[in-house]
Amino acid sequence: MKNRTKLWLLMIISIFGSIIIFIALSLVVGSILDKGYNLNKLNALSEDIIATIRQKGTGGSQEIKPILDSLHKEHTAIHFAWIQPDGTKIYDTSGDLDDYDFSKLADRFLNMPSNLWAEDENISFIYSIMLDQQSYYLLISLPSQAMKQGQFYFFIRTSKVLVSLLLPILTAFIVPYLLAIWFFSWMNRRISKLNNALSQVNLQSNSIVLEDETKDEIGQLSQHYNSMVQRIHSQVVEIEQFENRRKQLLSNLSHDLRTPLTMILGYAETIRSGLYKDERELKASAKIILQRSRYMDRLLDQLLDITKQNTNVLTLQLAPHNLSEILRKIIADYLLLLDGQDYHVDIDIEDADILMQIDAALIERAIRNLVDNAIRYGKEGYYLGVALIEHQNEVWITIKDKGQGIALEEQQRVFERFYRSDQGRQGEGLGIGLSIVQEIVALHQGNIRLTSTPYEETIFHIQLTKRNCSP
Numbered sequence: 001m002k003n004r005t006k007l008w009l010l011m012i013i014s015i016f017g018s019i020i021i022f023i024a025l026s027l028v029v030g031s032i033l034d035k036g037y038n039l040n041k042l043n044a045l046s047e048d049i050i051a052t053i054r055q056k057g058t059g060g061s062q063e064i065k066p067i068l069d070s071l072h073k074e075h076t077a078i079h080f081a082w083i084q085p086d087g088t089k090i091y092d093t094s095g096d097l098d099d100y101d102f103s104k105l106a107d108r109f110l111n112m113p114s115n116l117w118a119e120d121e122n123i124s125f126i127y128s129i130m131l132d133q134q135s136y137y138l139l140i141s142l143p144s145q146a147m148k149q150g151q152f153y154f155f156i157r158t159s160k161v162l163v164s165l166l167l168p169i170l171t172a173f174i175v176p177y178l179l180a181i182w183f184f185s186w187m188n189r190r191i192s193k194l195n196n197a198l199s200q201v202n203l204q205s206n207s208i209v210l211e212d213e214t215k216d217e218i219g220q221l222s223q224h225y226n227s228m229v230q231r232i233h234s235q236v237v238e239i240e241q242f243e244n245r246r247k248q249l250l251s252n253l254s255h256d257l258r259t260p261l262t263m264i265l266g267y268a269e270t271i272r273s274g275l276y277k278d279e280r281e282l283k284a285s286a287k288i289i290l291q292r293s294r295y296m297d298r299l300l301d302q303l304l305d306i307t308k309q310n311t312n313v314l315t316l317q318l319a320p321h322n323l324s325e326i327l328r329k330i331i332a333d334y335l336l337l338l339d340g341q342d343y344h345v346d347i348d349i350e351d352a353d354i355l356m357q358i359d360a361a362l363i364e365r366a367i368r369n370l371v372d373n374a375i376r377y378g379k380e381g382y383y384l385g386v387a388l389i390e391h392q393n394e395v396w397i398t399i400k401d402k403g404q405g406i407a408l409e410e411q412q413r414v415f416e417r418f419y420r421s422d423q424g425r426q427g428e429g430l431g432i433g434l435s436i437v438q439e440i441v442a443l444h445q446g447n448i449r450l451t452s453t454p455y456e457e458t459i460f461h462i463q464l465t466k467r468n469c470s471p
Contacts, residue, residue, distance in 0.1 A: 011177050018173060036148040037078075042140060045075070046127045049138060053129060059136040065091050077146040081139040090136075108141065123147065190218050194225060201229065245419070257299060260292035291337075298372065316443050321360045323395065324353045327388050330367055334375070338384070346400075348387035354395060356466055358444060366440040369433040370399040370460050378403025378458060385459075397462040405454035414450065 049071065056063045059082065068080040072093040081092040087100035098104075108124040121144045129136050190212065197208040207229045212222035267285040276282045327349055338345060374384055378401025385400035406414055413419050417435040437460075441448045444464055452458040 008181075011181055015173060015177055030148075036146055037142065038148045042125055045071070045078075046125065046138060046140060049080070050127060050129050053131070053136075057131065059090065059129075059131045059134070061090050068093050078140060078142045081141070083137050083139060085135045085137070094141075108139075187218065190222075194218065194222055197225060201232070207233070242417075245417070257296060260295050264289050264292050264296075316359045316362070318357045318359055320355055321358050321363075322353050323356050323358065323363070324349055324388060326360055326364055327367065327386065327397070330364060330371065331386055334371055334384070338375070342382055344383050346383070346385040348385075348389070350388065350390065352390075354388065354390050356395065356464065358464075359440075362440045362443065366437040366462070367397065367399070369437050370462075373433060373460075374399050374401035374403075374458075377401070378405075380404055381455065393466050395464045395466060397464070398459055400457055400459045402455065402457055405452040405456075405458045406450065407454075408452075411450050411452060415448075 049067065052067055053059065053064065056067075061082075064082045068082065068091060072078065072080060079092070079094040081094070081096075082090045083100060084090060087102070087105065089097060089099050108122070109126075111121075112123075122141055123144055124139060124141045127138045127140070129138065193210060193212075197210055201207045209226055209229065210222040212219045267289050270276055271282065271285055271289075276285060331345075331347055331349075335345065371384070371386070378384070381402030383400070383402040385398070387396070387398045387400075389396045389398075415434050415438045417432055419435075438448055441462055441464070446462060446464040448460065448462050450458070450460055
């Protein structure tokens with residue numbers, strides 16, 4: 001059953017239920033709290049008296065007195081009087097034997113019916129009866145306190161008056177329910193829109209954006225839905241980009257491994273067959289095999305790094321280390337590699353040792369990645385600069401080359417995983433080296449930034465803070 005059908009059934013049941021409960025409670029509460037006589041009860045009492053007197057067939061004092069005395073004992077607050085048309089009093093349960101004249105009788109009915117609601121006032125009712133062709137009158141009197149506290153009477157002469165009475169009552173009952181129906185229908189429409197939007201959330205297409213500026217719970221839920229849709233589509237875009245990069249990675253990896261492997265096989269076959277001319281050509285072939293082997297080794301290390309990043313096993317193992325000595329050792333290794341290549345190597349490392357709490361293996365990997373990049377992509381500048389500077393509580397490591405550099409629009413993306421610049425990176429590497437460097441620096445609570453001017457200088461700056469360091 002739909003909510004709208006449930007709502008209509010609830011409204012109908014509520015309306016009739018309200019009317020029934022109103023009538024029932026009015027009767028029950030009135031019978032408990034509103035004690036006393038009302039006009040209906042007094043009329044019924046007078047009709048019983050008149051019927052009893054009619055059975056006697058006479059209006060004499062001897063016949064009337066026991067009837068009225070018996071009723072007075074049962075209804076002590078009420079006094080009964082039996083009088084003739086000329087005002088002569090035949091009997092009065094109050095003991096007053098004075099006859100009535102017109103003035104005295106009229107005083108009993110002054111200010112009626114307002115006396116019904118007044119305090120300390122007497123209320124009188126008179127009824128007539130015909131016995132033996134003679135008229136008699138029954139006078140009933142009681143204090144206003146003996147009457148019920150609340151009484152409503154409607155005297156209807158024509159059925160048209162019912163409209164004027166029922167219309168306000170029905171309006172008073174129905175309007176709140178109509179307002180409730182409108183409110184719940186409005187809420188139901190909003191929930192239906194939200195439900196429809198949720199059912200159409202699809203990773204392959206644009207989802208519905210809800211326009212709901214209200215501040216209630218449904219409005220907040222709609223805003224959360226819009227935020228969720230935006231996050232989902234942002235993540236879908238990122239996943240698509242990551243998937244494209246993964247495919248490109250596999251393609252690049254296949255190419256990057258095949259090319260050096262072909263060279264290694266070719267030069268290895270030359271050496272095995274003894275087809276080299278002299279010792280110098282033999283050493284050159286061996287050097288190329290060594291370089292290409294190291295390059296393939298770096299590719300495999302990068303694949304291992306990708307696996308570690310996916311499994312979040314790249315963790316710090318801090319210990320006191322001599323950062324100056326680590327940097328000197330790295331540069332010494334690369335000086336052997338650059339020997340005989342007309343490279344200008346500019347080293348600026350202070351003589352004083354710099355001791356820090358670092359993960360030496362990770363820091364060495366980060367620096368080697370940056371130096372590899374400077375040599376590989378900046379080879380056209382034939383320049384490598386490495387500097388280590390300590391300033392107060394900070395340490396700066398800079399790696400500089402003067403090659404073709406990185407375009408300004410790509411400088412923010414070079415730290416992205418699997419990203420390879422069309423200018424400087426195409427053809428070698430998997431596009432994760434700089435992302436690993438950035439992660440290592442971040443693990444050490446440091447920063448890395450890049451500045452590049454093509455064929456002038458490309459500098460990677462690493463800033464580390466000396467926290468909890470000890471000699």
